[in-house]
Amino acid sequence: MEKIYSLTGFAEEKTENFKFTIKSYNHRFLEIYFQMPDFFQNLEQKFKNLIQEKVRRGKIYVKIELNSFQFPFQLKINKKLLKEFVLFFKEIDPKMQYFPFSVLQKESFIIWEFEEDEKILKELETGFNLCFDKFLKSREEEGEKLRKIILKIAKELKNNLAKMKKRLPELKDEIFSEYKRQIETIFENFKFDEERIAQEAALIALKVDAMEEVERAEQFTERIIEKFKKSKNFQGKEIDFLTQEILRELQTFSQKVKEKNLREAAISCKLLNEQIREQVQNLE
Incomplete structure (x- = not known):
């Protein structure tokens, strides 16, 4: 299973002479900021390249402080x-x-004048690498928590859609019977072919049939669940797109269906879908 990373992470590491802190926040793109002693600025690009190899997006702050003066x-x-x-x-x-x-x-x-010392530079690089590994681990752990939360919400959404789907055929029959009764009542003094009346009632019932919308919403929800189970080529933006499609289907469903219980069920599904969308915003 491919790893999923959260956009938020935090790590600290201390060595004999340095203290390292790396933290990140949600952001659409990758932005990296360094705060470190001027005489080590030549290492900034090297550290930045290492971050860019492992991280795709997020606002990342790297702070390197001196905690000792035991070097030249x-x-x-x-x-x-x-x-x-x-x-x-x-x-x-x-x-x-x-x-x-x-x-x-x-x-x-x-003015800080520093005589390059191989031991100090090695300590600096080793300390940064240890801190960066901890940072990636924290993002991975947070990503795993989000995976479980989103899967739980998506499964609840799928169950709600299944209940709505089960009710729709019964509702369609009820609507058909009601419209057929109304047509027969209006034209009770006229002679009409029973088959023609049934056809007209069926056409009216078809216009308010929302089975396709529920089935498409189910398919999109299933794709979200599948993505989080396998996590193959995972992209947070793709999940965000799927939640938009689910919302579109639920809105169309609400326009077609007038039954109170089903409309309330659709609102519950919209809330669950929004929860998924919000959580996905925190994934890389």
Whole structure:
């Protein structure tokens, strides 16, 4: 059985010097955002390529933080830029006694110089791979939960449609008998061929016959169940299309059938169909 992945996932991993966090949310396309120390930016594209190989869509956030300073780097101040800022503020306020240090948080006064260390780079890549594997596992587990939920809803929808289908032949006979009685009552003083009256009543009953709509809705529901059982070449968009077709058939059914119980059953089916559609939005 092919794996089904949820669009939402979360994972964390810690190594000696780093903390990794990967999380994702529902999104129509694949968008990847990184937040990591500047001196490791050259690895961003490598990590992004790895994500693109495994993930088709979703909004993904990757955060890599330092949790230790046990590796070779130097922290320097950009003295030239700092001096220019001091002169600038003195021009604005010659009597300035205190420098607004809050500006340092927004400008590039701090320079990180990192000496590439093979051990540190290996730790960074290994930590990311471990976190990414956990992330994929979380999406898979969530996808499996959604599969079970959707299958349960789809089977309930199928059972409801089967009950509606069972009632329709009886309803058709009742409608035929009622229309035949009305025609005979209206034209009781005229001579009409019984076969002709039966034909007219049958034509009227046929116009309100909704068996085809129920059968098509059943077929679409069965395809959804089959997709989630086998999950071969699974596409969430295809399931979304099938739910739209089911809704169209149920709307036509409601226009044709006037019996209260069947109309209420159709509303229940629409609600179940909408639940399937909402859950499918969370699948890759």
